[in-house]
Ligand code: NAD
């Protein structure tokens with residue numbers, strides 16, 4: 001049984017689909033602060049399989065402990081948290097409470113229930129200002145905002161935990177920019193209010209919910225002057241979690257892995273690609289740079305690729321034939 005905190009959210013819902021498709025049983029634990037229970041019904045529709053759903057908050061130790069025990073959790077994928085960079089600067093304590101205290105409470109509950117496998121959603125934001133590109137996992141870490149600091153703090157907490165007890169199995173996944181939606185069109189990203197991120201904003205312009213996109217800066221040192229990022233499809237990201245679980249199952253460890261493509265695209269590349277996909281023009285205007293943005297970054301995805309290759313080459317038929 002895989003226990004998925006934040007499983008009703010954007011990345012969590014896509015991961016639940018892939019977990020169910022791969023034959024795992026799944027319990028979603030979510031307080032629906034940034035998602036809808038409808039997403040869970042859609043997951044069941046896509047997969048034709050049932051989920052166990054527990055409404056609860058990772059800041060509540062009693063709720064968590066009961067949920068871990070009654071679900072029979074063997075491993076946790078931990079998506080639950082707050083993720084808006086600007087908001088984290090306005091409400092730092094709320095971010096520390098949800099992201100840091102919430103994760104601490106989760107780890108304590110896991111320890112007391114002897115569940116010692118966790119995959120954690122970290123972010124490329126932990127690399128801070130690029131000292132070299134592409135970012136390898138060994139790039140120095142720093143936070144340029146409160147949200148990033150909460151991710152760094154949790155990464156540190158997980159590493160300290162593993163050092164104290166090497167029977168833990170910990171996967172820290174640093175996501176680059178997740179985009180896209182499941183091919184069925186039944187689940188996707190549904191931000192509340194004004195989207196902070198590029199692709200949900202573009203999508204809302206395309207359907208007429210917003211008049212135009214502000215392109216934040218066209219004077220960066222990039223091929224077309226707009227910001228360049230490493231956009232990874234959310235289903236590929238979801239599959240990265242299954243690969244991480246497989247690797248953790250093989251042996252206890254604390255691993256940190258980038259999940260990106262290694263290829264950078266500009267804001268205008270993304271707008272043009274979306275125009276082609278939806279067959280409509282996307283209105284945009286150039287606006288001043290957004291505070292805190294950097295010109296360009298992308299992942300070095302070699303480690304994730306090597307892990308996948310090592311797993312698949314040593315287990316060509318997956319678990320069905322042991323050697
Ligand atoms: P999301 O907001 O769509 O999903 C988060 C889910 O967690 C939501 O369903 C929300 O209701 C739930 N949640 C929040 N606080 C909770 C709490 N205290 N208790 C229980 N449930 C709670 O976000 P997402 O884009 O799916 O991101 C998932 C994770 O990945 C987050 O930890 C985020 O920081 C991280 N991440 C996201 C991105 C991105 O660009 N989307 C990039 C890097 C890392």
Ligand code: WQD
Nearest residue numbers: 085123125177196197198201214215216227228229267293
């Ligand atoms: C992408 C590009 C913008 C909106 C953020 C977090 C990061 C991670 C992923 C969680 C940039 C431009 C955007 C708009 C625009 N999240 N843009 N107009 O800032 O790379 O990363 O999400 O961990 O931590 O910082 O993503 O989608 O906001 O921006 O021109 O309306 O699109 O300037 O170049 P970002 P984004």
